[in-house]
Amino acid sequence: MAEFFSALNNPDIAFLRYAFLAGLLGSIAFGIIGTYVVTRRISYIAGAIAHSALGGIGAGLYLQIKAGIAWFTPLFGAVLSAVASGIIIGYVSMYARQREDTVIGAIWAIGMATGLLFLTKTPGYVEPMSYLFGNILMIARSDLFVICGLDAAIIILSTLFYNKFLAVAFDEEFARLRGVRTGFYYLLLLCLTALTVVLMVTVVGIVMVIALLTLPSAVAGLFSKQLWQMMIFSSLICMVFTSLGLGFSYVYDLPTGSNIILFAGAVYLLAIFGAKILKRRKPQRSM
């Protein structure tokens, strides 16, 4: 690991430092939004949103390279398609509940199909693997500022609307009866999920980003008493996962995304297992 820390200070491999910082900064957004995704049980929706981002990434690359529209970056395209998917799924689940899973599956696949089509028609060699499984070489200095901006937005919104988000996640119907515009908060949550997911795609990739969103929160949920504690713990756990995964992948020359996710998965399984054993040891509570 000492090797990793000295590499972080090495000015010649700036990409490693950027990836490290992207992981730490992104973890804040992931912890907060992941907590909502897990408690609200919408990880499948978050999965569809993440995968639909490939459509936007492909469109962005195509328009930039083939059509010469420089401002239409892959990141911009990804944000656009992810947010659009989030809003579509949100409306479908609010107004046509029984068809929700069909639409989620469709958006998931259509996004991927569109992306692949654009990628193959983009001149030059574009590697879909980088987007699907992450590639820390793609993280630019400017990405760090974007992630910082997202963190700030998410911290402000989730503090300001904490009580309402909590009420909607716990008991949506009751929240509506207390005059909370539950539809608005649901759509807002899906949009924030879309933004969060997209910004970490470069680190862990489209396919695996969903695990990084949900596993830290699932672990934190085992011992958090309150939702805000769960957010703080999941952010910290997420930081540990990304840093460890990155360090490991640097030292042993392994794919970063896979390492991060395998760390997360292993800790999650151990935590679930540990919680089960602890529970069995505790005497049963009476009424």
Next chain:
Amino acid sequence: MSEELVITVKDMSFSYNGKLVLVDVNLKIYNREFLSMVGPNGGGKTTLLKIMLGLFKPTSGEVRIFGKPPERSLNLIGYMPQYPLYDPQFPVSVMDVALMGRLGHHGKGLYTKTDREAVMCALEEVDMAAFYKHRFSSLSGGQRQRVLLSRALVGGPMILLLDEPTANVDLEIENRLYEILKELNKRMTIIMVTHDLGFVSRIVHRVICVKKKVVIHPTSEISGKLIQEIYGHDIHMVRHDHVSRKEGHNNGRVFQCPE
């Protein structure tokens, strides 16, 4: 019980996906009445409750709460939903659950000291004040029910709507819950969905029978024959001696509804 009308339902029908759920409902409910709502599963009890809450819109006819449509009277109604809806692992404290009942009381941002005081009062009323710091999911079924009741109370409602408050609760807790409700009834109207007709004859004034059609009976009219009519013929009577006794009876559950 005063003669002030709190809920009026006039010629109301409701269909869901083309299927008639409630037909020609007419109800007049007066201030500080205690009513129970009985009927077979799928008979429309919860639907009627949700129409009174404004969650469902009637297909025809109208519902008025204090003369206004339900969605404009939300602050006057306290609602305690049916129990098994919650994620058992949801990380939230008793205080925070009860505070949700105060959401309608301020514009934006965080809860105030007044909100917290109102919550402590309501928790006191249901004997749960000592638990305010506990994690909601660590409570027993009966304790959770009481916290949800306090959540319905913190807004200072005039009407309390309860959907099967005694489901998943053992007999002792159930009796305690009824004592609390009896006390609350001194200052508010209560409508409660229940399968527990034993309770009905003890403190409820009238019984709303819901089976597509809706009929109100004074408690004294509730007899074995009527119960048969309400629930159909395949019901399973556990006891028979309860209905005729004038003072009612103390042993909680006397009746089970067919599944």
